[in-house]
Structure formats: C-alpha cells, structure tokens
C-alpha cells in the first residue's frame with residue numbers, strides 16, 4: 001500500500017463548496033476521501049490506474065460519449081466506469097482502445 005495521492009494520507013478532502021439535500025450550502029467542508037475511502041492508503045498500483053483511467057476518459061471523449069452511453073456500450077454500470085476513469089479501481093480498457101493503443105509506441 002502507498003499513501004493516498006489525493007488526500008496525502010489525511011483521509012479527508014476539503015470540498016470548497018457542497019450543496020446539501022435540503023438546499024443549503026457549505027464551504028470548506030471536510031469530507032471523507034473518496035479515493036482511499038478514508039483509509040489514507042491505496043494499493044501500490046493505483047497511480048497506474050489513474051493514468052490508464054485518464055486515457056480511458058480521453059478515449060470516450062473522441063468522439064464524445066456520455067458516461068452512461070459508454071457504460072451501456074461496454075455493458076457495465078456508469079458508476080463502475082466512473083470509478084475506472086478516476087482510477088479508484090483498476091481500469092479495463094475496451095478492446096477497441098487496446099487495439100488502437102497497441103499500435104502506438106511510447
């Protein structure tokens with residue numbers, strides 16, 4: 001495990017602005033870190049997930065497909081796709097993207 005890159009191990013994130021369900025607002029609110037789920041640590045591989053998830057999102061945007069559309073194409077839930085794109089879980093690239101990226105030399 002490595003220190004969470006998002007909250008730097010503090011397990012909380014400072015939200016500059018939140019809107020509550022009753023319509024009121026809060027500023028500078030401490031929230032549990034979504035990335036490490038308040039544990040302060042993430043798996044060693046997560047920086048790679050973040051990088052691959054970012055590529056996955058760029059892929060979806062050209063041509064633009066909404067999170068919901070892409071999730072439907074791939075037969076998964078939008079929440080699962082979102083977790084992959086943000087690197088909170090291991091991204092699995094689509095076969096299409098893999099085929100294209102496979103031809104790219106880095």
Ligand SMILES: [Zn+2]
Pocket residue numbers: 004005006007008009010011012033034035036037038039040041
């Ligand atoms: Zn964290």
